[in-house]
Amino acid sequence: MISTEAVIGIALVELGLVVIPGPNMIYLVSRSVAQGRRAGLTSLAGVGVGFLVYLLAATAGLATLFALVPEIYVTLKLAGAAYLLWLAWNALRPGGSSAFTPNELEPDRPRKLFGMGLLTCLLNPKIAILYISLLPQFVDPSRGHVGTQSLLLGLTQLAVGVLVNAVFVITAGSVALFFSRKPLWMRVHRYLTGTALAVFAVRLATDQARPATP
Secondary structure (H helix, E strand, C coil): CCCHHHHHHHHHHHHHHHCCCCHHHHHHHHHHHHHCHHHHHHHHHHHHHHHHHHHHHHHHHHHHHHHHCHHHHHHHHHHHHHHHHHHHHHHHCCCCCCCCCCCCCCCCCHHHHHHHHHHHHHCCHHHHHHHHHHHHHHCCHHHCCHHHHHHHHHHHHHHHHHHHHHHHHHHHHHHHHHHHHCHHHHHHHHHHHHHHHHHHHHHHHHCCCCCCCC
16 A cells, blocks of 8 residues: 555654664663663653654544644644754753763653653654654555555654664663773764754755645
């Protein structure tokens, strides 16, 4: 029903988004460094459910609502851009930190870890924009039911996002240790991260495209 090109396209887009440090990665890495891989993977399970919530909402017609009421879409887009700029400033400002800078987090129980992962994902503007604006661009009405296509493409995105984040969780401790021993590389990573977030925020805020109706 969906083309191979569409699957590859949405997978590559998600890969590009997930490697840019945002709220999900920052929380998952910090939790993994502070409390271990099991805690990071438990939090990742919550993030995965958050992905699914957005996907089901988009499939149910959330993108149509935003297409019909563009003011809601614009408000969300600008709020997301502002949040990304705030993350960029935290990385670029003097004394800023990298996503792999160990943060002091109190140990939490699995239920709270899952809930915090879920909440972090639901408040992540990158995920909202992905499902609301980008996902419909890969849907081809001539290939069958639009909702089913959106669901399958979204599941592809979800799988890529969860797998890549799992790699970050598993390797977080080693990467954080490497950066702690190589402060120059830590600064380079921090500046690259901040710049990427700032560019993404500006492009998001200035994009004139409206979400396609599924």
